[in-house]
Amino acid sequence: MISVERLVVRFPGAARAALNGIDLDVLPGERLAILGASGSGKTTLLRAIAGFVTPVSGRILVDGRVIDTHDAKALRAQRRRIGMIAQSHDMVERLSVERNVLAGKLGAWSAWHALRALVHLTPGERAEAKAILERVGIGDFGRRRTGSLSGGERQRVAIARALAQNPRVVLADEPIASLDEDYARRILELLCRAAEEERVTLVCTLHQPALAHEFFHRVVRLDRGSIGESSPPLHV
Amino acid sequence: MNVLNLAIPVWQTLAMAGAGTLIAVALGAPLAAYIAARAPGARAIYLALGALRAIPDLTLAIFAVVVVGIGPAAGVTALAVFYTAMVGKMFAELLGTVSRPVLESLEATGASKFSVVLFGALPSASTDLLTFGAYAFECAIRASVVVGAVGAGGIGTEIVGSINALDYRRVAVLIAVLVGIVWVVDWFGAQVRRQPLLALAIVPLGVAGLIGSKPVVFAAAHAVKTFAAMWPPVLDARALAALPVAIFETLEIAVVGTGLAALFAIQLGLIAARRFAPAPVAYAVRRVLDVLRSVPEVVVGLILVVAVGIGPLAGALALGIHSAGVLGKLFAESVENVPVAALDALAATGAGSVAIATYGGVPLALGPIVEHTLFRLEWNLRTATVVGMIGAGGIGQALFNSQQTFHYHEMLAYVLITWGFVLSAEALGKRFASTLAP
Amino acid sequence: MHSSRKSFFALAGAGAFAAALPRAASAADTIRVGMIPDAGATQVSIDEKAPLREFLARHMQRLVDLIIPTNYNATVEALGNGSLDFAYLGGLTYLQAHARYGVIPLVQRVSDRAFHSLFITQTDSPLKALADLKGKTFAFGDVNSTSGHLMPYAALQAAGIDADADLKFRYTGSHPATLKAVEAGTVAAGAMDESVYASMMASGQADKNKIRVFYRTPPFLDYVWVARKDLAPSEQFAFATSFLALTEAKNKPILDILRGTKFVRANDGEYNELRRIATKLKML
Numbered sequence: 001m002i003s004v005e006r007l008v009v010r011f012p013g014a015a016r017a018a019l020n021g022i023d024l025d026v027l028p029g030e031r032l033a034i035l036g037a038s039g040s041g042k043t044t045l046l047r048a049i050a051g052f053v054t055p056v057s058g059r060i061l062v063d064g065r066v067i068d069t070h071d072a073k074a075l076r077a078q079r080r081r082i083g084m085i086a087q088s089h090d091m092v093e094r095l096s097v098e099r100n101v102l103a104g105k106l107g108a109w110s111a112w113h114a115l116r117a118l119v120h121l122t123p124g125e126r127a128e129a130k131a132i133l134e135r136v137g138i139g140d141f142g143r144r145r146t147g148s149l150s151g152g153e154r155q156r157v158a159i160a161r162a163l164a165q166n167p168r169v170v171l172a173d174e175p176i177a178s179l180d181e182d183y184a185r186r187i188l189e190l191l192c193r194a195a196e197e198e199r200v201t202l203v204c205t206l207h208q209p210a211l212a213h214e215f216f217h218r219v220v221r222l223d224r225g226s227i228g229e230s231s232p233p234l235h236v
Numbered sequence: 237m238n239v240l241n242l243a244i245p246v247w248q249t250l251a252m253a254g255a256g257t258l259i260a261v262a263l264g265a266p267l268a269a270y271i272a273a274r275a276p277g278a279r280a281i282y283l284a285l286g287a288l289r290a291i292p293d294l295t296l297a298i299f300a301v302v303v304v305g306i307g308p309a310a311g312v313t314a315l316a317v318f319y320t321a322m323v324g325k326m327f328a329e330l331l332g333t334v335s336r337p338v339l340e341s342l343e344a345t346g347a348s349k350f351s352v353v354l355f356g357a358l359p360s361a362s363t364d365l366l367t368f369g370a371y372a373f374e375c376a377i378r379a380s381v382v383v384g385a386v387g388a389g390g391i392g393t394e395i396v397g398s399i400n401a402l403d404y405r406r407v408a409v410l411i412a413v414l415v416g417i418v419w420v421v422d423w424f425g426a427q428v429r430r431q432p433l434l435a436l437a438i439v440p441l442g443v444a445g446l447i448g449s450k451p452v453v454f455a456a457a458h459a460v461k462t463f464a465a466m467w468p469p470v471l472d473a474r475a476l477a478a479l480p481v482a483i484f485e486t487l488e489i490a491v492v493g494t495g496l497a498a499l500f501a502i503q504l505g506l507i508a509a510r511r512f513a514p515a516p517v518a519y520a521v522r523r524v525l526d527v528l529r530s531v532p533e534v535v536v537g538l539i540l541v542v543a544v545g546i547g548p549l550a551g552a553l554a555l556g557i558h559s560a561g562v563l564g565k566l567f568a569e570s571v572e573n574v575p576v577a578a579l580d581a582l583a584a585t586g587a588g589s590v591a592i593a594t595y596g597g598v599p600l601a602l603g604p605i606v607e608h609t610l611f612r613l614e615w616n617l618r619t620a621t622v623v624g625m626i627g628a629g630g631i632g633q634a635l636f637n638s639q640q641t642f643h644y645h646e647m648l649a650y651v652l653i654t655w656g657f658v659l660s661a662e663a664l665g666k667r668f669a670s671t672l673a674p
Numbered sequence: 675m676h677s678s679r680k681s682f683f684a685l686a687g688a689g690a691f692a693a694a695l696p697r698a699a700s701a702a703d704t705i706r707v708g709m710i711p712d713a714g715a716t717q718v719s720i721d722e723k724a725p726l727r728e729f730l731a732r733h734m735q736r737l738v739d740l741i742i743p744t745n746y747n748a749t750v751e752a753l754g755n756g757s758l759d760f761a762y763l764g765g766l767t768y769l770q771a772h773a774r775y776g777v778i779p780l781v782q783r784v785s786d787r788a789f790h791s792l793f794i795t796q797t798d799s800p801l802k803a804l805a806d807l808k809g810k811t812f813a814f815g816d817v818n819s820t821s822g823h824l825m826p827y828a829a830l831q832a833a834g835i836d837a838d839a840d841l842k843f844r845y846t847g848s849h850p851a852t853l854k855a856v857e858a859g860t861v862a863a864g865a866m867d868e869s870v871y872a873s874m875m876a877s878g879q880a881d882k883n884k885i886r887v888f889y890r891t892p893p894f895l896d897y898v899w900v901a902r903k904d905l906a907p908s909e910q911f912a913f914a915t916s917f918l919a920l921t922e923a924k925n926k927p928i929l930d931i932l933r934g935t936k937f938v939r940a941n942d943g944e945y946n947e948l949r950r951i952a953t954k955l956k957m958l
């Protein structure tokens with residue numbers, strides 16, 4: 001589903017490459033965890049897959065198609081298939097929770113549709129947002145302002161947004177950072193169950209080896225921009 | 237004094253400012269969104285807006301008469317153009333301040349840059365946008381008085397007319413009314429900073445203003461022909477010979493005006509600062525500074541041209557008086573921000589409050605004081621060309637005279653020179669800013 | 675705060691809607707009459723001229739708007755783009771408007787046919803003749819004024835004085851301002867319209883004891899009422915006959931507003947001498 005081939009990423013002015021020749025294949029429906037110390041390149045790898053980082057060399061294919069950061073139109077089409085849950089679960093704080101959830105569909109909407117949705121949501125859109133929010137356990141939160149939510153609640157909204165997008169691949173960057181063990185477990189359950197139900201491929205970075213092995217089919221370790229040890233792939 | 241014949245110009249001024257601001261936001265916001273989305277040509281549009289902003293509002297008002305005929309519509313058009321440039325540029329900058337990761341998380345859905353700006357940047361910056369909209373309205377009030385001075389109607393026209401008719405009592409009343417309006421609008425601006433949604437109160441005013449200032453004509457073809465006939469810009473030998481003097485006069489107005497302003501502002505600012513003078517005195521000086529600030533340079537200039545005669549001195553004094561109000565307030569704030577401990581140390585030596593102010597307040601606040609003065613100088617270089625038009629001399633006067641005598645080739649040359657002048661002042665301002673930045 | 679974005683769009687939407695309102699409405703029913711700003715463009719002066727407006731409205735059976743722009747250029751451009759139907763112009767402004775936009779001269783006061791400019795100075799100044807002005811400070815009125823700029827400039831030239839080289843002059847912008855500048859001693863001398871001079875002396879707006887006239891120009895043609903080129907002849911006719919019908923016996927208040935006693939037909943050919951002077955001095 002995702003093929004990363006000899007990927008090298010170097011940020012301007014950086015002494016060493018952030019990603020130093022990564023080779024990685026993720027099968028359709030596989031749940032892959034990436035472990036690694038801070039600064040090892042986890043975020044950079046996910047951002048490269050979503051086309052936010054232009055590699056120095058190597059290439060990435062998602063669903064058989066190359067991620068080309070220079071072809072804006074093709075890139076947008078690719079991104080529509082990739083849901084992203086960013087490390088800092090960035091939301092538009094000013095907007096209601098339901099609008100942040102529906103923002104997952106922004107790639108499918110025209111600019112006019114976006115403008116209309118900003119001013120007015122149809123009953124259908126409201127219902128859709130509510131249904132997704134119920135799946136992540138915050139069904140009544142739709143009308144609340146996103147800026148007023150706690151960290152864990154935002155994480156649920158971020159997952160809901162990725163679900164609303166209806167993607168083939170979900171990239172989750174440290175979705176359980178800064179959550180207590182108990183809550184972290186619930187979020188991972190949610191994420192993995194959703195991935196299972198929707199048959200999406202899930203790539204998730206985190207810091208807890210125990211949880212990684214418990215919830216994911218395969219675990220790889222990133223070390224200073226290179227893939228280190230890898231657990232054997234489980235059945236998919 | 238007949239109240240009705242004051243109500244009409246007051247209404248015209250408010251309506252002109254409201255309508256101009258409304259059009260400016262309606263046009264400027266989409267432009268800003270386009271620029272923020274970095275769509276093709278966005279950079280060019282951004283630069284064009286900057287260039288448009290460098291044309292003095294008075295010049296725009298003169299051009300507007302050719303398109304929409306004589307009357308308030310010309311004023312509205314001039315304000316709309318000037319403030320579309322200002323709102324477009326500023327909104328684009330505000331939209332650009334929205335946190336990158338938030339926008340990236342929306343881009344990750346495959347959304348176009350345009351959708352991302354609409355759905356992500358716009359709501360995130362909404363408070364700043366509304367507050368700036370209200371600020372633009374504040375500025376537009378002052379500007380509507382200025383464009384009124386060339387006949388767009390409202391208080392500006394009344395002041396010019398009353399001066400020409402030597403009706404100084406009416407001039408005094410009009411200025412008092414203007415000060416009152418500016419105060420109310422200032423107060424409104426303060427409320428908007430607290431509750432941004434209040435900015436929407438400008439909308440009905442603007443709509444009413446638009447309806448009230450419907451142009452009598454819309455002479456697009458005529459305007460294109462007239463503007464095209466202004467090309468090419470030409471200065472004859474006599475005008476060329478006089479050009480250095482004109483430029484020097486304009487510089488003189490700006491530099492002398494800023495210098496005078498800084499001189500008075502330091503003293504007024506120290507008194508106004510809550511720390512040194514007795515509270516009632518500080519309060520009184522603050523109110524005086526408010527009055528100085530609320531009368532636009534052009535209006536001060538119109539009066540001074542009568543009082544001290546036509547020429548650069550009137551222009552310099554006009555800029556000086558208004559800028560003294562602006563700088564006085566800023567200096568007072570700078571002085572108030574000086575760390576208390578430093579001043580207490582001086583007080584411990586037994587120094588009196590004048591000594592503390594002079595040896596403690598001023599030197600410690602020198603950085604911001606210099607900075608404010610330089611920024612004011614940049615502003616005044618721009619305004620010097622405008623007060624020139626009402627008789628203070630320099631390039632502004634040359635521009636106005638050539639326009640009045642229908643020497644449009646020459647006028648265009650002066651417009652371009654003024655424009656270059658203002659753009660250089662702006663570039664200079666940016667240089668100051670970057671050298672002064674810590 | 676939840677609805678701030680909603681309101682923001684309401685704002686933008688309302689603006690776009692209002693900006694799109696039909697703007698090309700014509701002034702079919704109202705006649706728009708412009709007067710040059712020779713004595714102040716204020717709501718007061720418009721109110722004072724209300725009898726004139728009512729008179730015209732009655733005679734032409736139409737609504738009349740009186741507009742007093744603050745500058746000459748705006749008046750001419752307004753005749754050019756049709757935002758004024760009729761206007762009262764000075765001689766030089768008429769020539770400019772005629773050359774640019776073919777405006778049609780209709781009527782003028784008898785006094786306009788032999789108008790004079792006055793050169794004034796302070797009572798105790800040593801100035802006696804135009805030649806004495808060499809090197810002195812001097813005030814013209816508006817740069818577009820016939821009696822405040824063009825004719826005095828020509829008179830100076832005839833007396834051997836090149837205003838650009840020999841005088842330190844400024845434009846005050848209006849006749850009253852010129853008088854005030856001379857009275858205050860800001861300038862050594864100035865040139866102004868004789869009718870404004872007379873009315874300021876009569877009303878006490880100027881100090882009789884401080885000012886004296888030291889030169890009066892030869893007579894020239896000045897103010898005239900005009901119509902824009904493409905206005906219907908019937909409208910032009912109605913407007914002209916309204917003025918020609920004014921008599922001191924019946925219409926004293928209106929004639930006072932117009933500072934005249936009797937109106938006669940005006941005609942472009944008679945402006946040829948003024949046109950020659952203006953062209954020679956590069957003011958046309």
Ligand SMILES: Nc1ncnc2c1ncn2[C@@H]1O[C@H](COP(=O)(O)OP(=O)(O)O)[C@@H](O)[C@H]1O
Nearest residue numbers: 011014018036037038039040041042043044045
């Ligand atoms: N936008 C960027 N510009 C420059 N350097 C960056 C940027 N993003 C990440 N880096 C650098 O790349 C390396 C990998 O960072 P990152 O991928 O964020 O690590 P992780 O997510 O594993 O903590 C770090 O050295 C970081 O400083």
Ligand SMILES: [Mg+2]
Nearest residue numbers: 042043044087
């Ligand atoms: Mg990271």
